[in-house]
Amino acid sequence: MLDHDTIRSFIKVAECSSFSKAAELLHKTPAAISYRIKTLEDDVGTQLFLRTTRSVSLTPAGVHLLEQCRMWLSWLDSVPNELRQITDGIERQVNIVVNNLLYDEDTCAGLLSYLHQKFPFTQFQVSCQIYMGVWDNLLYGDCQMAIGATGSESLSNNIQILPLGGVEWVFVVAPIHPLAKGPEVLTEEMLRGYPAINIEDTSKNLTKRIAWLLPGQKEIKVPDLGSKLKCHLNGLGVGFLPRKLCQPYLNSGQLITKTIQNSRHPSQLSLAWNNEKDGQIVHHIVSLFKSDNPIIHGFLQNVTPGATKRHA
Known part of the structure; x- marks a missing residue:
């Protein structure tokens, strides 16, 4: 009913508001396009286009189907790359939680732009949490990585950490x-x-x-x-x-x-990641911190390397 050619034909007719124009762009005859669309309407049991002698326009049902077809076509086109990505050990989804003390809008946007260009078929999500909320998202949520987990010791055997320094x-x-x-x-x-x-x-x-x-x-x-x-x-x-x-x-x-009378000691913060959920992207982000890559410097602007290691 909705094979690849039918989806493309339907989208093109909707975009062109013309069977003949769509047929020209798809290198098919108008009769072939018209037949394919009529067969689709018969299969779904509803009219998708309003036809006059001068124009073709979508019905409300056609508008809805157009939205769905665009999503399906995008997914169908991306499937081969997604499958290769999975085979190569690249995560389909990476969720990162950032400590409020380290969060920087420009640095976050820069890192996401960099990661999107390098891993275009991965979905990224960044959240900002306060104090133990960072660990909470890493231990009980769906985050694979935390930038600024409090302390210098892991709270779980499956969480690895890289000390970043302390906030004075x-x-x-x-x-x-x-x-x-x-x-x-x-x-x-x-x-x-x-x-x-x-x-x-x-x-x-x-x-x-x-x-x-x-x-x-x-x-x-x-x-x-x-x-x-x-x-x-x-x-x-x-x-x-x-x-x-x-x-x-x-x-x-x-x-x-x-x-x-009672001063506050520096708060030690660490990069933390779940070694049971990690993949190439998580390891790549870890390498950015280990190599002190400029792209992550904004996250560390409130941090003093080597400050006293004591929790916030």
Whole structure:
């Protein structure tokens, strides 16, 4: 009913709004094209084209079938390449989760463009998660790779890791914040009266972590690192930010550093991948990190190599 030639004939008639024009482009006679389309309509039991002496147009059923035929034809054309890809050990689907601390839009777009050109028949999906949500997606989701899994040790025997370095933290307030004029070392009593700006852990199965919050202190939760930075710049609250992220604002005076009694140690982050789900593409991405390829540098702009290895 819907063989390869019939699909091509139907699509061409729909695009040309003409049996004769479609026949010319397909190097067939108008009668052959007309017969093929009439046979298709008889087989599906509904009219696909409205015919007049001057024009041919699709019925609503024909519009729907056109959408499906274009997808089928695309799939049929790609099948040989997909099969060769599977034989060569190249994944059909690669899902990557990126830690919010490392996520960079330009770097992500650049990496996806590079991978699409090198592996054109693979589907790619990238998600952004917070804290233990990265491990959660790697252990319990369908991700094969994590950029920025917390810690320097694997949480599973089937997960391999490559340490990337640590995110160094600095406690900051805006110059307009009341604590900006306080003593250099702030006590917990001084801090407790002002909101802590935090990003909520996105883990669903593993225990969630709270970055920094004092007992009895108000917490304001924001969705990502960019929002947290803006809140600090606006003087809304207090808390820690990656040193490399906020250094330009420290240099310009838009943020100032303060010392608190319990400082936050660097957060060790790693590249992690599932060795039971990996293939050529996952191994290729690992090689980009191992060789310090410039294409992945944007993911590491908040990371200091060799920083103290301690979890966030």
